[in-house]
Amino acid sequence: xxxxxxxxxxxCFHCGENVKETVLNYEGNVFCCEGCxxxxxxxxxxxxxxxxxxxxxxxxxxxxxxERKRFDYLKDLDVQHKLVDFKNGSTxxxxxxxxxxxxxxxxxxxxNLQNIDEGILKGTVNFIKRTVTLIYDESKTELRSIVxxxxxxxxxxxxxxxxxxDKKIGTIERGLWLKLGVAGFCFGNIMLFSFxxxxxxxxxxxxxxxxYFFGGLNIILALPVLFFSGIxxxxxxxxxxxxxxxxxxxxxxxxxLALFGRSLFEIxxxxxxxxxxxxxxxIFFLLIGKVVQKKTFDQLSFDRDYKSYLPISxxxxxxxxxxxxxxxxxxxxxxxxxxxxxxxxxxxxxxxxSIDIDYSxxxxxxxxxxxxxxxxxxxxxxxxxQTAELVIIKKVxxxxxxxxxxxxxxxxxxxxxxxxxxxxxxxxxxFTVIGxxxxxxxxxxxxxxxxxxxxxxxxxxxxxxxxxxxSTPFTLGSAVNILAANGFYLKNTSVLERFSNIDTLVFxxxxxxxxxxxxxxxxxxxxxxxxxxxxxxSAFKNSFHPLSLAVFxxxxxxVLPQKDFFREVPGKGVEASFDGGRVYFGSLGFLKExxxxxxxxxxxxPERGSVVHIAINNEYKGFFRILHGYRNGLQKLLNNFxxxxxxxxxxxxxxEKEKASLENLFSNWEKLQFNQSPxxxxxxxxxxxxxxxxxxxxxxxxxxxxxxxxxxxxGVAVSxxxxxxxxxxxxxxxxxxxxxxxxxxxxxxxxxxxIIASFGxxxxxxxxxxxxxxxxxxxxxxxxxxxxxxxxxxxxxxxVATRLTAKRMGLKLWA
Amino acid sequence: MGVIVLLIAFSLLxxxxxxxAFFWAVKTGQFDDPQTPSMRMLFDxxxxxxxxxxxxxxxx
Numbered sequence: 001x002x003x004x005x006x007x008x009x010x011x012c013f014h015c016g017e018n019v020k021e022t023v024l025n026y027e028g029n030v031f032c033c034e035g036c037x038x039x040x041x042x043x044x045x046x047x048x049x050x051x052x053x054x055x056x057x058x059x060x061x062x063x064x065x066x067e068r069k070r071f072d073y074l075k076d077l078d079v080q081h082k083l084v085d086f087k088n089g090s091t092x093x094x095x096x097x098x099x100x101x102x103x104x105x106x107x108x109x110x111x112n113l114q115n116i117d118e119g120i121l122k123g124t125v126n127f128i129k130r131t132v133t134l135i136y137d138e139s140k141t142e143l144r145s146i147v148x149x150x151x152x153x154x155x156x157x158x159x160x161x162x163x164x165x166d167k168k169i170g171t172i173e174r175g176l177w178l179k180l181g182v183a184g185f186c187f188g189n190i191m192l193f194s195f196x197x198x199x200x201x202x203x204x205x206x207x208x209x210x211x212y213f214f215g216g217l218n219i220i221l222a223l224p225v226l227f228f229s230g231i232x233x234x235x236x237x238x239x240x241x242x243x244x245x246x247x248x249x250x251x252x253x254x255x256x257l258a259l260f261g262r263s264l265f266e267i268x269x270x271x272x273x274x275x276x277x278x279x280x281x282x283i284f285f286l287l288i289g290k291v292v293q294k295k296t297f298d299q300l301s302f303d304r305d306y307k308s309y310l311p312i313s314x315x316x317x318x319x320x321x322x323x324x325x326x327x328x329x330x331x332x333x334x335x336x337x338x339x340x341x342x343x344x345x346x347x348x349x350x351x352x353x354s355i356d357i358d359y360s361x362x363x364x365x366x367x368x369x370x371x372x373x374x375x376x377x378x379x380x381x382x383x384x385x386q387t388a389e390l391v392i393i394k395k396v397x398x399x400x401x402x403x404x405x406x407x408x409x410x411x412x413x414x415x416x417x418x419x420x421x422x423x424x425x426x427x428x429x430x431f432t433v434i435g436x437x438x439x440x441x442x443x444x445x446x447x448x449x450x451x452x453x454x455x456x457x458x459x460x461x462x463x464x465x466x467x468x469x470x471s472t473p474f475t476l477g478s479a480v481n482i483l484a485a486n487g488f489y490l491k492n493t494s495v496l497e498r499f500s501n502i503d504t505l506v507f508x509x510x511x512x513x514x515x516x517x518x519x520x521x522x523x524x525x526x527x528x529x530x531x532x533x534x535x536x537x538s539a540f541k542n543s544f545h546p547l548s549l550a551v552f553x554x555x556x557x558x559v560l561p562q563k564d565f566f567r568e569v570p571g572k573g574v575e576a577s578f579d580g581g582r583v584y585f586g587s588l589g590f591l592k593e594x595x596x597x598x599x600x601x602x603x604x605x606p607e608r609g610s611v612v613h614i615a616i617n618n619e620y621k622g623f624f625r626i627l628h629g630y631r632n633g634l635q636k637l638l639n640n641f642x643x644x645x646x647x648x649x650x651x652x653x654x655x656e657k658e659k660a661s662l663e664n665l666f667s668n669w670e671k672l673q674f675n676q677s678p679x680x681x682x683x684x685x686x687x688x689x690x691x692x693x694x695x696x697x698x699x700x701x702x703x704x705x706x707x708x709x710x711x712x713x714x715g716v717a718v719s720x721x722x723x724x725x726x727x728x729x730x731x732x733x734x735x736x737x738x739x740x741x742x743x744x745x746x747x748x749x750x751x752x753x754x755i756i757a758s759f760g761x762x763x764x765x766x767x768x769x770x771x772x773x774x775x776x777x778x779x780x781x782x783x784x785x786x787x788x789x790x791x792x793x794x795x796x797x798x799x800v801a802t803r804l805t806a807k808r809m810g811l812k813l814w815a
Numbered sequence: 816m817g818v819i820v821l822l823i824a825f826s827l828l829x830x831x832x833x834x835x836a837f838f839w840a841v842k843t844g845q846f847d848d849p850q851t852p853s854m855r856m857l858f859d860x861x862x863x864x865x866x867x868x869x870x871x872x873x874x875x
Contacts, residue, residue, distance in 0.1 A: 054857065104854045111855070127851040177846050181837045189830060193823075213820060217827070 014040050015154075016057030032061065039153050046115045051105045058105030060154035071151075072324040073313040074144035079326045083143065083159075090138045091121065096150065096157035101130045110155065117141050117149055161327055161345075161396070162308040176294060180287040183229040186221040187280040191784075193217055197273040198781050215267035218276040226260055230283045246427040248469055252286070254430070255464025262457040275461060278783045282466050285791040289470045292477035293493050300732055302491040306402050309361075309380065309703060309725050314338070314345050317389065327396055334392045338383045340544055346379045347399040348390035354572075355388040356545060357381040361702040362401060363677070364510045364653020366628055367610050368545070370572075380703060385544035385568070404678050404707045421497060421755065422472045426465075433463040440774045451776055458778040462769030467762030467790040471755055474798040479751040482806045485814055487737030488744050495730040498714045500748040501695050504670075505641055506685065506708065508700035509652035509662075512718050514628040515735065521554035524604060525614070525622010531580045532616055534558045539576035539583050542566055547612055548574070548585075551624050584615040585624075591615050609657075630665065633739025638666040640742035647694070649673070651681050653704050682707030689713070699738075703727055716741075740811075747809050754801045758794050765790035 010019045012032035024031040027044075031037040039059060043051055051058060073079055085093045100106065110132045111123040119141025124133045132155075136146060150157055193214045237253035240246060256279065263274030301308070316325050317335040327345045330336070335351070338344055344357070355377075356368045362380040371377060377390055379399035396402065437459040444452040476493035483490060490496055507513050528536070537555035540548045542563070565577040573586015575594060584591055591598055595618050602620060609627040613620070638648060647670045650662065656674045663669065673684065685708045688694050698705065698712035701719065706727035709715030717726035720735045733741065769786050772778045803813055840846065 050859065104857055107851060107854050108858050111858075125851055126848045127854060128848065174841050174844075174846065177841045178838060181834065181841070185830065185834045185837075189827065210819075213823075217823070 011057060012036055012059075012061070013052070014057065014059035015061040016059075017061045036061065042116070042153065043109070048109060048112060048115055050112075051109045054108055055103040055105040058103050060100050070315060070322070070324040071144045071147050071313075073326045074147055075142075076326055076329075079312075080143055085133070087138075091135060092138050092143075093133060093135045094143065094146075095131050095133045096147075096159075097129075097131050098150070098155045098157055099130060100155050101125065101127065101132070106155070109153070113149070117146065120146065159312040160308045161306075161310040161312050162304070173294070176287070176291060179229040179232075180284070180291060183225050183280060183284040183287050186225045186229075187277070187284045190218050190221050190277045190280050193221075194273060194277045194780070194784070198784070211270070211273070215274065218274060219264065219267060222260065222263070222276045222279060225280045225283050226256070229287060230256055233283075233286070246430055247423040248426045248465065251426060251430045251433060251463070251465050252469055254433070254460055255466070256283070258457050258460035259464070262461065273780050275780050275783050277780070278461070278787045281784070281788050281791075282464065285466060285788070285795075286469055288795075289473035289477075293473035300489050301726075302729060302732070304725060304728055305405055305706070306380065306703060309343070310345050310396065311343050330392055330396060332392055332395065336390050336392060337387055338390060339387045340383060340385060342383055344377050344379050344381045344383065344390065346392050346396045347394040348377050348379075348392045350375050350377050351389040351391055352386065354569075355383060356385045357388075358384050360510050362704055364508060364702060364704045366510045366514065366654050367547075401678075401703065404682070404703075407679070407682060407707055421752070422468065425759075429465060429468070433460065436463070436770065436774070444776075455774060455776055458773035458776070459770060461783065462773045462778060462786070463766055464787075465762070465766070466787060467765055467794040468759060470791055470794045471758035471762060471798055474795050475751055475755045475758065475802055478799050478802040479748065479806075482802065482811055482813060483744055483747070485812045486740065486744065487734030488741070489732045491730050495714065496748050496751065498695075498730070499697065499745065500752055502697040502714055502745075503645070504647045504649065504688065504694040504696045506649040506651055506688070506696060506698045506712065508681075508698075508702070508705045508708075509650060509658070510628070510654055511701040512699055512705075513630055513634055513650075513738075515631045519550040519553075520627040520629045521551055522625045522627075523622060524625055525620075526602065528616075528621060530558075532583075532621075534561050535576070535578045535580055535583050535616070536585070536614065538563055538578070539566070539574055539585065542576070543568055543574045545574075547610055547626055550626050551612060554624075581617045585612050588613050591620070631735065631738055635665055637739050637742055638668075641745075642666075642668045644742065644745070649688070651676050651684055651708065653677065653681075678704040678707050681705060682711050684708070685711040699733075699741075701726065743809055743811060747806060747811060750805045750809070751802060754798055754805065757801065758798050761797060762790060762794055765793070 010030045011017065012019055013029035014031055014036035017032045019030055019032045024034065024037050026037050026040065029040065031040065036059060043049060074083075083094055085095055087093075098110075101110070107125045107127060110125050113123050113134070114120045117136075119139075120134055120136045122135045125131070126133075134146060147157055147159075196210070196214070233249045233252050233256065236247065237249040240250055259275050259279040259282070263276045263279060266272035266274045310327060312327060313324050314327050314330060315337040316323050316330075317337060322337060330346055336345070336348070350371050350373055353373055355371050357371060357377060358368045359365050359378070359381050361382070362378060368384055369381075376393070377388075378401060379394075379396065380401045394400075437456050440459055441452050441456040444455045473493065476496050479496060480490050480493050483496075490499075533555060537552060537558040538560040540552040540555060541560060543549075543552075545568075561578050561580070563576050563578055565575075567575045569586070569590065573584060573590035573594070575582070575584050577583075584594055588600075588603075591613055592600075595615055598615060598618070598620055600620055602622070604622075609625045611623040611625050613623045615621060642648060648666070648668065649670050650672045652672075652674050653676055654674060659672060659674065662672060676684065681704065685696060685698060688696055689711070695714075696712040697714040697716060698708045699716045699718060700706075700709055701717060705717075709717065709727055709729045714731070715729040716731045716733050717729040718735050718738055719726045719732050726732055765786065769778070769783075772782055772786075806813055
């Protein structure tokens, strides 16, 4: 009787889910299911219970998906070779992406796996990337048993086809840190060595020796800054010039070389102390800007294709033996088994009587499709319900889904957008500077020829667009951070400019503006008693069909009675019997078939949405109507954008049944397009782009939008869960933040006003410097003050101005 | 005055040692993951077996 008091109140000791039906008591702790208890037992036996003391109920529920996965394919040497990072004798290292990593306990457990499997030598978790790197001894354990262990304790690695590609090792980040470190080191030391020069202490007697000593040291320290820290600017400028273009790195490089050459000449000829302090400081600040700009969101991936969506393995039937093999080894004609919630890896023919398949991610259809024996199944569909047996008819890379990636828009870079605003003004800037330098050279050649060279280089030095080069990265860097705090993650800082220029918004429907977790379920029909509702809840819970899941969620509050009998006809309906009676639900056809002489006189016609009809004890009761609700704030978002003059389109892979309600929601649609295949979506965007030169932002979520996202000027993927798959795009938006997108748009426009204002400030500094330069007063001290001062002003101004703008617009400043 | 040369050479050497330390830190990946080490410091490195008693009574 204690059990009944526990119902609905107790949280599972392992995962924290409410314990509902049967209570498993084990060593004084309550568990929601056998799976959770097993994990606890395993951890306890291996002295790993600290897991439960670091965070409350840290586990993942094991109630669903207990079905044993098969990892035989991990025995395949080819697969092993591609998964393993490196191998050294019998020691191997492997990195897994584990979406379930979410708290301190997870980190602790995954770094203490050696307590369970002594073949594992060391585990290192990267919390942000949600990866664990395991070093293990191949003579004591194997890849397969490690993956099995991880799966058993609820940390199943996300193994996708993508991992079988060759790995690229990227250490660009580390290089940037090193360059910054070297520049900072040299800047600081040269500053110190130049101090005597600032204070004019070289008047005293033995200065000659020190001048050469300090000068020599400064040259030695400046060399690595030019050839290590600053080399990227020179390379980029050279690349631009050899293509007859000018980017911002050209004036930067001119300034760098002028500074370095002039200083070298002054020191070697003994005519001055040089400007090495300004030179190194300049590069140091530029690199800080680069670090700010390079900030990426490690937990997000912006360039995924179908390979990161499709599974890595599949179960093949061979002479009635089940065998798990890597997907890359599938041959045409293979028989494969796909279980509930698994993905179809390649186009195939259904061999099972009837299967339900969910194509929402691939085609945008919101309701699952029922396929009979002999019908074709497309890759990427998710099986719901019973296990399906399929015969492969196309290899993975030739499937319907993957064809999209062969379209040329996937090969072309978004080239025309690569030049940023700063790059576009660089030619004018460069020519102006060179013009001023030449004019002052000519004038001074007449007045005092000995001074002319000095003045010429001074102009080049002081006109160096240091502050100009800093304003863009610092403004965009803080803008991108602020947007991320508000749930809008940009791929990098340069895409923000494209976002601020859009004039057309194209929405996908299923999953983008509808929210599958937010289905409105409504019962229409005769009154149902509590007992009847309880029976229905229990029957719906046991059904695999996605609509049943939605209905069950709405009946969540009922106590579930024990069922005597349960039968599900896939794609049609369910029959279940209880003490209180017999229930049927499913399609109308199913009910008619099962119950002879069913009285349907009370049947109402549903306007829209999906329906599940109900009959209890041979009496028709009515139906549950499931509407995929629109996301919160959608109407407000559409209205706000339309006030801004943005043209709004809708491209849906689904049928037209929701047309009326979409027009009801918002009347100013430019166009609503239904029944669009992924390729049609892509072409639609391309046509839209050509017509009137629209700047298009596409907002989508599934693989069916991948082409449209790529073809648009700014592709946004909507995601409920950041770690789950989202197709290649320029930005990822949290589903809950979608309603604020108009604010983000306004903010991105303001960010560019901040940049223009800071350009003004930096030009003022340049003009002041020019005043010193053309009159021949640019001493090393003036340069050493002016340059850092202008850089710091710009950094402070852009950061503060961006944050103030964000605050005024009501955006969150910190995550 | 020669002592200044010596001192400067020495200070530069010390600074170079720090630069070397920075290089080592970057190369060993200490700049790669700024988040996880802050969680790792919460772990007890004492033997874990003593923990069991304190945490099993929660649901009684």
